[in-house]
Amino acid sequence: MMPRYPHVLEPLRLAGGLELRNRLFFASMGVDLADHSGCVTPAMIEFYQGIMEGGCSMAFLCNATVSPQSRLQSTGLGLFEQQQGESLKAMFAMAEQVNTPVGVQLQHYGGQGTTTHTGVAVLTPSGVPCPRVSKLDPDYRVRIMDESDIALVIEQFAHSAWLAWTNGARLVQLQASNGYLLSSFLSPHTNKRTDRYGGSEENRARLLLDVVKAIRERTQGQLIVTIRLGIDDRLGAEGLQYPDLKETVQALCQAGVAALECSMCMGATFGQLIVHSETMDHYLQAGVRAIKSVSTVPVGYAGFIDGLDKAEQLLADGVCDWVGMSRALFADNDLINKTLQGRSADIHKCRWDSQCFSDKSNPRLDRVYCCVNPKYLRPALA
Numbered sequence: 039m040m041p042r043y044p045h046v047l048e049p050l051r052l053a054g055g056l057e058l059r060n061r062l063f064f065a066s067m068g069v070d071l072a073d074h075s076g077c078v079t080p081a082m083i084e085f086y087q088g089i090m091e092g093g094c095s096m097a098f099l100c101n102a103t104v105s106p107q108s109r110l111q112s113t114g115l116g117l118f119e120q121q122q123g124e125s126l127k128a129m130f131a132m133a134e135q136v137n138t139p140v141g142v143q144l145q146h147y148g149g150q151g152t153t154t155h156t157g158v159a160v161l162t163p164s165g166v167p168c169p170r171v172s173k174l175d176p177d178y179r180v181r182i183m184d185e186s187d188i189a190l191v192i193e194q195f196a197h198s199a200w201l202a203w204t205n206g207a208r209l210v211q212l213q214a215s216n217g218y219l220l221s222s223f224l225s226p227h228t229n230k231r232t233d234r235y236g237g238s239e240e241n242r243a244r245l246l247l248d249v250v251k252a253i254r255e256r257t258q259g260q261l262i263v264t265i266r267l268g269i270d271d272r273l274g275a276e277g278l279q280y281p282d283l284k285e286t287v288q289a290l291c292q293a294g295v296a297a298l299e300c301s302m303c304m305g306a307t308f309g310q311l312i313v314h315s316e317t318m319d320h321y322l323q324a325g326v327r328a329i330k331s332v333s334t335v336p337v338g339y340a341g342f343i344d345g346l347d348k349a350e351q352l353l354a355d356g357v358c359d360w361v362g363m364s365r366a367l368f369a370d371n372d373l374i375n376k377t378l379q380g381r382s383a384d385i386h387k388c389r390w391d392s393q394c395f396s397d398k399s400n401p402r403l404d405r406v407y408c409c410v411n412p413k414y415l416r417p418a419l420a
Contacts, residue, residue, distance in 0.1 A: 043346050043378070045353035050095070050336060050360055053296040054262035056139060056208055058095035058360070061353055062374060065299065065340035065362030066100035066143045066211070066266065068111070068398060069406045076103070076116020077125035083132050088413065089367055090138040093374030097138065098211050099129065101145040104198040105191070108147045108219070109155035111398060113405075117144065118194065123201030130206035141209035141264065142202045144195055148219025149228065150305050153177040161187055163223050164230040168305040174399055188235060188245060191219070196252040203261040209296075210261060212249060215268030217304025220246050224268060224286065225304070227277040243286040250293045264297040265290060269325045272307040280325035284332045291334045299362060300326045300339040312392040314342050323357050330358060338362055344388060346377045365394065369410050386410040 041047055050058045064086075071082035090097050102117040103109060116122045126142070133140040149162040152175045159179035160171075172178045183191075199210050214220035222228040223245045229236050235244050246265070253263055267287075271277030290298070302322055303311040310318050319342045330337040340362030343349055349361040367373055369388035376385050389409050393416065397406045407416035 043350045046346055046350050046361070048353075052209075052262060052264075052336065053294070054208070054260075056262055056296075058139070060093075060095045061338075061360045062094045062346075062349060063338070063360060063362050064089050064094045064097035064367055065364040066098040066213070067364035067368060067406075068100050068114070069368075070101075070111040070113045070115075070398065071405060072113050072115040074112055076114065076119070076122050078115070078122075078129050082115075083129055086129065086140065087132050087136065088371040090133065090136050090140070092367060092371040093378065094363075094367065095138065096141060096209075097133075098141045098143050099126075100143050101213065102142050102198065102202075103145050103147065104194040105146055107156050107158050108145075108151045108160070110147050110151050112155055117142065117198040117201055120201070123205040126202065126205045126207065139208060141211050141262075142207050143211040143213050143266065144198050144202075145213040146191060146194070146219040148217075148222050149180055150217050150222075153179050161191070161219065163228055163236065166222075166228045166230070168217065170305045170308075185233070185235075188248075192245070192248050192252050195249045196256040199253040199261055199263075200256045203257045208262055209264060210253070211264045211266050211299070212246070213266050214246050215266045215301035216308065217268070217271070217306075220249065221268035221278075221304070224283075225271050225278040227271055227273055227304075239282060239285050240289075243289060246286075247289055247293055250290065250295060254294055259294070262296045263294065264299065265295055266299045266301055267329070268302065268304070269300045269329055270302045270321075271304050272302060272310055273304075277304070280328050283329065287329055287332050288334075295335060297336045297338065297360070298329065298333060300329055300337065300358075301341070309392075311341060312390075312395055314390040318342075323352070326358050327356075330356075336360055340364055342390070344390075345373060345382075345385070365390070368394065368414070369408055371411070371413070386412075 102115040159181035165182045269280040336359035338360035370386040408414040
């Protein structure tokens with residue numbers, strides 16, 4: 039008998055020899071469960087174990103910052119010191135035990151980081167501030183990067199990748215979406231430079247490609263590199279738009295990147311990605327199709343995917359090659375297994391109300407909570 043979800047259950051092999059047992063992955067989600075030194079905690083391991091035992095083929099640890107001068111949350115994961123790298127070993131051991139690989143997302147927050155947690159101005163390509171963060175952080179200051187700053191950032195990404203690799207990682211993902219530093223160089227809205235890192239599409243992609251090259255050299259080509267790629271700022275002609283990324287995607291494929299995960303929006307427009315709308319859903323799918331048409335490596339995305347029926351349709355229609363879910367799996371860690379077991383009626387369904395995102399900036403809460411998952415149910419606040 040033909041399985042109900044033949045495309046979802048088809049294995050996917052990435053360059054570098056990593057075979058995923060199905061086409062579903064847990065996309066990066068900023069749950070921020072590290073300790074204040076940026077190290078993995080038992081609570082973080084418990085959270086990811088719950089996700090990974092639920093049936094996905096891999097998971098990404100979110101927002102491992104590559105620099106002590108780039109922070110957003112006080113309990114965000116760090117990966118610039120040896121102790122932080124060593125703390126990953128317990129996570130990788132758990133992942134091996136449950137036979138589900140875990141990738142580490144490497145992050146530099148750039149202009150969407152805070153000054154409060156570091157005491158220094160945030161780095162930007164051209165000094166364009168993030169309106170959202172500037173309202174939340176009374177100390178917020180920006181600084182335009184010179185080429186020595188750029189060289190340091192490249193080294194920081196390479197060092198973080200080396201720390202991940204030498205402590206057991208097989209795969210990293212570069213966060214080059216949603217307005218953070220690498221994607222802010224890709225966007226003409228935030229990158230108004232006139233040197234070799236700004237202007238043309240080729241120049242705006244130079245930093246990202248330099249980071250990929252540095253990581254592959256530092257890890258002897260053994261560490262699998264993937265990209266979470268911002269493909270549209272949702273600012274119209276003023277910002278990055280997906281038709282403008284053909285050369286960038288082709289260059290990333292030629293540079294040895296193993297897979298792409300597409301995303302859209304930046305700080306000022308991110309609300310469009312967290313509150314569901316059919317218009318945004320269709321636009322996102324159109325953008326992913328466009329990227330897939332010029333890519334020679336697997337292309338996936340996450341956004342408004344609530345279960346296996348939609349994932350199967352996306353794969354069958356050729357929209358993407360692999361499918362990410364974050365909030366849907368946060369709402370019910372066992373969504374995949376329950377669906378495959380014919381227990382869809384038992385699934386705790388995400389409400390798509392974005393309250394989990396709001397938790398990150400709520401000083402009365404100690405972590406990200408959920409409206410429907412009993413394991414992470416949001417406490418009542420007096």
